[in-house]
Amino acid sequence: MEQLTIVGKPVTRVDAEEKVTGEAVYGYDLVLPDMLYGKALFSPKPHARIKRINTEEAKQYPGVVAVITGKDAPWTHGESIKDKPFLAQDKVRYIGEPVAAVAAMDEDTAQAAVRLIEVEYEDLPAYFSPEEACKPGAIPIHENFASYRKFDFIVPGSMPNVCEHFKLRTGDVEKGFREADLVLEERYYVPVIQHAAIEPHSSHAQVDPESGRVTIWVANDAPFRALHEISEALGLSQEKIRFINPLQGGGFGSKGGLKVETIAVALAYHTKGKPVRVKFNREETFISTLTRHEAVIHIKSGVKQDGTLAARQMTLYWGAGAYAEKSPTVCIRGSLPAPGPYRIPHVRVDGYAAYTNKPVAGSFRGYGIPQGAWACEQHMDEIAKKLRMDPVELRLKNIFVDGDLAYWGEQLHSVGLKETLIKATQAIEWGKPPGFPASQLGGEEARRLKPNIKIGKGFACISKPTRTPTTSKAGVLVNSKGEITVLAGTVEIGQGCSTILSQVAAEELKVPLDKVRMAPLDTDMIPFDASTTSSRSTYHMGNAVRRAAIDAREKLMEMARPMLEAKNEELACSNGKVYLKDQPQMALPIGDVVRRKLGNDGIVRGDASYTYEIGKDLDLETGHSDHASAFYMYATQAAEVAVDEETGRVRILRMSAAHDVGKAINPLNCAAQIEGGLAMGIGSALHEEMVIDSQGKVRNPSFLDYHLVTSLDLPEMIPIIVECPEPEGPYGAKGLGEPGLAPTPAAIGNAVADAIGVRICDLPLNPERVYWAIQQKRAKGSSRWLTEVA
Amino acid sequence: MMMKIRITLNGKSISLEVPAHRLLLDLLRDEIGLTGTKEGCGTGDCGACTVFLNGKPVNSCLILSGELDGAEIVTIEGLKIGPELHPIQKAFIQDGGVQCGYCTSGMLMMSKALLDENLNPTEEEIRFALSGNLCRCTGYAKIVQAVQDAAAELRRMRAEG
Ligand code: FES
Numbered sequence: 002m003e004q005l006t007i008v009g010k011p012v013t014r015v016d017a018e019e020k021v022t023g024e025a026v027y028g029y030d031l032v033l034p035d036m037l038y039g040k041a042l043f044s045p046k047p048h049a050r051i052k053r054i055n056t057e058e059a060k061q062y063p064g065v066v067a068v069i070t071g072k073d074a075p076w077t078h079g080e081s082i083k084d085k086p087f088l089a090q091d092k093v094r095y096i097g098e099p100v101a102a103v104a105a106m107d108e109d110t111a112q113a114a115v116r117l118i119e120v121e122y123e124d125l126p127a128y129f130s131p132e133e134a135c136k137p138g139a140i141p142i143h144e145n146f147a148s149y150r151k152f153d154f155i156v157p158g159s160m161p162n163v164c165e166h167f168k169l170r171t172g173d174v175e176k177g178f179r180e181a182d183l184v185l186e187e188r189y190y191v192p193v194i195q196h197a198a199i200e201p202h203s204s205h206a207q208v209d210p211e212s213g214r215v216t217i218w219v220a221n222d223a224p225f226r227a228l229h230e231i232s233e234a235l236g237l238s239q240e241k242i243r244f245i246n247p248l249q250g251g252g253f254g255s256k257g258g259l260k261v262e263t264i265a266v267a268l269a270y271h272t273k274g275k276p277v278r279v280k281f282n283r284e285e286t287f288i289s290t291l292t293r294h295e296a297v298i299h300i301k302s303g304v305k306q307d308g309t310l311a312a313r314q315m316t317l318y319w320g321a322g323a324y325a326e327k328s329p330t331v332c333i334r335g336s337l338p339a340p341g342p343y344r345i346p347h348v349r350v351d352g353y354a355a356y357t358n359k360p361v362a363g364s365f366r367g368y369g370i371p372q373g374a375w376a377c378e379q380h381m382d383e384i385a386k387k388l389r390m391d392p393v394e395l396r397l398k399n400i401f402v403d404g405d406l407a408y409w410g411e412q413l414h415s416v417g418l419k420e421t422l423i424k425a426t427q428a429i430e431w432g433k434p435p436g437f438p439a440s441q442l443g444g445e446e447a448r449r450l451k452p453n454i455k456i457g458k459g460f461a462c463i464s465k466p467t468r469t470p471t472t473s474k475a476g477v478l479v480n481s482k483g484e485i486t487v488l489a490g491t492v493e494i495g496q497g498c499s500t501i502l503s504q505v506a507a508e509e510l511k512v513p514l515d516k517v518r519m520a521p522l523d524t525d526m527i528p529f530d531a532s533t534t535s536s537r538s539t540y541h542m543g544n545a546v547r548r549a550a551i552d553a554r555e556k557l558m559e560m561a562r563p564m565l566e567a568k569n570e571e572l573a574c575s576n577g578k579v580y581l582k583d584q585p586q587m588a589l590p591i592g593d594v595v596r597r598k599l600g601n602d603g604i605v606r607g608d609a610s611y612t613y614e615i616g617k618d619l620d621l622e623t624g625h626s627d628h629a630s631a632f633y634m635y636a637t638q639a640a641e642v643a644v645d646e647e648t649g650r651v652r653i654l655r656m657s658a659a660h661d662v663g664k665a666i667n668p669l670n671c672a673a674q675i676e677g678g679l680a681m682g683i684g685s686a687l688h689e690e691m692v693i694d695s696q697g698k699v700r701n702p703s704f705l706d707y708h709l710v711t712s713l714d715l716p717e718m719i720p721i722i723v724e725c726p727e728p729e730g731p732y733g734a735k736g737l738g739e740p741g742l743a744p745t746p747a748a749i750g751n752a753v754a755d756a757i758g759v760r761i762c763d764l765p766l767n768p769e770r771v772y773w774a775i776q777q778k779r780a781k782g783s784s785r786w787l788t789e790v791a
Numbered sequence: 792m793m794m795k796i797r798i799t800l801n802g803k804s805i806s807l808e809v810p811a812h813r814l815l816l817d818l819l820r821d822e823i824g825l826t827g828t829k830e831g832c833g834t835g836d837c838g839a840c841t842v843f844l845n846g847k848p849v850n851s852c853l854i855l856s857g858e859l860d861g862a863e864i865v866t867i868e869g870l871k872i873g874p875e876l877h878p879i880q881k882a883f884i885q886d887g888g889v890q891c892g893y894c895t896s897g898m899l900m901m902s903k904a905l906l907d908e909n910l911n912p913t914e915e916e917i918r919f920a921l922s923g924n925l926c927r928c929t930g931y932a933k934i935v936q937a938v939q940d941a942a943a944e945l946r947r948m949r950a951e952g
């Protein structure tokens with residue numbers, strides 16, 4: 002391969018300067034000329050029929066321009082199931098569902114008018130656990146589910162409130178259990194958490210009264226999906242809809258799909274052409290956007306005495322919340338690899354996504370992998386304990402390696418898992434007694450005086466697929482100054498895509514990075530991209546930009562041929578110039594090539610599209626596909642923890658994270674992604690939880706009560722980059738955005754169990770839960786602690 | 792109640808007529824149009840809205856405009872030194888302390904407040920100073936590194952006079 006000049010280098014971010022000066026304009030900052038201000042009224046009931054809405058008083062309030070309810074916006078939308086109204090229709094299904102909305106001259110007025118809207122409800126029975134919601138006899142949260150439009154792959158099955166039933170069938174698990182020397186069965190639980198991007202949600206919308214054109218300004222991570230969904234809901238052709246993306250202050254999956262967008266669009270139909278801005282404050286963001294799926298997971302395994310896995314059966318109940326949003330695909334993509342990155346001959350998985358009367362669950366960094374790993378990887382340690390085997394040895398006996406046939410029927414390649422396992426565990430000195438300097442615990446002396454501090458180590462492995470098959474298209478423009486503009490629909494959500502894609506374009510056109518800029522994202526101008534999700538961008542959009550840049554380069558070389566008086570000589574490109582391979586002094590800067598051929602305002606454009614062509618959907622009966630994912634990401638994280646048995650407080654002493662990224666296009670950015678993922682994973686392990694009470698109300702919708710990790714909460718973090726190249730990926734790259742937090746809670750859970758000798762099956766590992774687990778062990782000698790699911 | 796106030800904002804003196812209950816954060820963002828100061832919570836819990844008020848860092852979402860007559864305010868837009876980025880800004884870029892960037896203004900202002908008082912902070916002191924500024928993207932390690940590097944640069948600049 003040619004020597005790489007910019008790809009692989011830890012260059013600083015191309016978007017950092019505008020962010021450190023405060024010049025960058027985010028969705029929440031955007032002010033449009035003449036705009037009105039929207040506010041919504043949210044349901045106070047988890048499940049109720051709307052008997053009557055009175056908006057008269059609100060309409061009379063001075064400064065109010067429009068007051069609307071579901072009747073004024075009779076549309077429903079959804080990605081795979083069209084089940085969600087723009088504003089509640091006839092009934093509400095969770096506390097926080099938008100019921101009515103006001104547009105006014107300013108925000109205070111809109112808010113005051115919202116308070117004047119009266120709604121009368123009639124309560125209905127509500128469900129707050131996915132397992133409960135799909136028990137026989139449960140009443141349906143969506144009475145008309147059967148009539149909703151759905152994607153072909155949706156298999157709701159026969160249980161009440163189940164919007165997707167995923168099945169994986171490989172071998173014969175009963176046979177596997179019979180042949181096993183040990184059979185172990187457990188149940189794990191992962192609660193609802195939230196993305197909590199520091200920028201809250203907002204959307205602006207405008208409807209042109211003459212043309213009917215709808216323009217939406219929103220920091221959405223999948224503008225083309227959103228456009229498609231709005232178009233289907235409104236019955237409006239796609240050309241009549243335009244999405245403009247201001248910068249996004251973090252998303253982690255929460256800013257895909259339509260939430261606040263539908264309120265803005267509905268209002269914009271009643272403001273005579275004026276744009277409307279709807280901003281959710283932090284509390285509204287907590288209760289009325291998206292959450293991560295809670296999951297109840299049953300896992301049963303059969304193992305041979307030597308540690309070989311014989312069979313595994315899993316049943317996963319995913320709490321969808323009130324509307325389907327991404328639940329069917331989270332259920333499919335999260336349940337599929339839940340049995341872990343291991344060779345297992347007999348596997349049976351049933352994943353159920355069940356409606357509940359809780360806020361809507363959506364995509365969240367990791368897409369179901371963290372939940373599955375929480376169960377599977379702790380279960381693996383329990384097996385190791387029963388077999389008196391080192392957990393590393395147990396993994397090494399079973400983990401995926403190159404050439405393995407995964408239990409979903411795909412032959413794997415480029416598997417860097419083993420290397421991540423070895424490196425992550427080495428980094429915390431696995432197998433050695435607490436390697437951590439005792440001084441950090443208050444000195445050797447202090448530790449002897451504190452027998453209540455227990456040290457433990459643990460780790461967890463994961464593999465993660467990406468959405469497949471999907472398409473990314475890109476354009477690369479070269480002007481007569483030799484400047485490059487990249488047209489790509491990947492959204493800069495903080496992950497660094499603008500830097501990565503700029504590096505790719507700079508690499509292929511052989512120009513310095515500061516010659517490249519990313520075009521702003523506007524669906525009128527930018528070619529299609531499936532979404533900025535699933536860690537798919539570096540691979541898919543990286544391939545598209547790379548090919549578009551090569552296309553532009555080839556066009557430039559063709560144009561330069563007569564200028565350089567080249568006949569059959571081979572041309573090459575480097576340092577921003579096209580030249581004759583054998584006579585490098587015969588060279589022309591690429592800008593000159595454009596100018597001489599097309600004039601000062603000439604532009605050469607390269608285009609490309611990338612799809613992982615052989616990607617195949619999973620078989621609906623068996624869950625099998627021989628190309629289920631364009632690539633797989635592998636990771637192992639390892640933790641050393643100190644648990645205070647008197648208080649139940651868990652302190653992480655150090656944590657390593659080894660990630661197989663294929664090829665690090667920007668090692669600095671990779672380390673940043675890993676550290677950020679770890680921090681989020683640590684939060685979800687130790688304290689994050691949306692506390693939803695028995696009436697369906699979120700009890701902690703603020704940063705005061707929903708505890709995000711702060712600068713004081715984090716241990717020494719050791720990011721480790723493993724490069725096991727993916728042949729199809731650009732320069733060998735895979736993806737990295739999501740796995741950073743996926744194995745984290747399980748690794749910490751294993752370390753805590755190692756420290757205190759009790760297995761805690763529910764997250765988060767907050768002091769209260771850990772304390773009671775220790776107390777129970779002391780009282781009853783039990784080595785398991787399982788709280789009841791609320 | 793509308794109130795007339797006079798403030799110094801990023802070195803410039805301005806007069807305004809504002810509702811006394813308007814939050815400083817909204818005054819800056821909505822009335823004056825300086826959106827570099829961010830809103831993450833509006834309730835004093837995230838630090839994204841940190842600005843300098845009379846030389847001290849404050850959460851601008853907790854300050855009412857009515858209290859501001861005669862106040863001196865510096866926002867992220869006033870952090871540059873002339874046309875040059877402040878060493879703290881440079882260090883955040885160099886060390887990868889910026890991802891989505893939404894917490895960055897607040898982080899930079901709080902870091903400056905720390906370094907104004909202590910040019911030689913330990914890692915503990917940096918972590919403590921920034922503990923009220925939430926970041927959901929970075930894991931803080933690179934931010935802490937950036938503050939350390941900025942401190943070293945500021946010490947060097949001071950030594951050179
Ligand atoms: S917006 Fe002021 S502290 Fe969060």
Ligand code: FES
Pocket residue numbers: 199250251495888889890891892893894895925926927928929
């Ligand atoms: S960089 Fe995104 S919140 Fe800090």
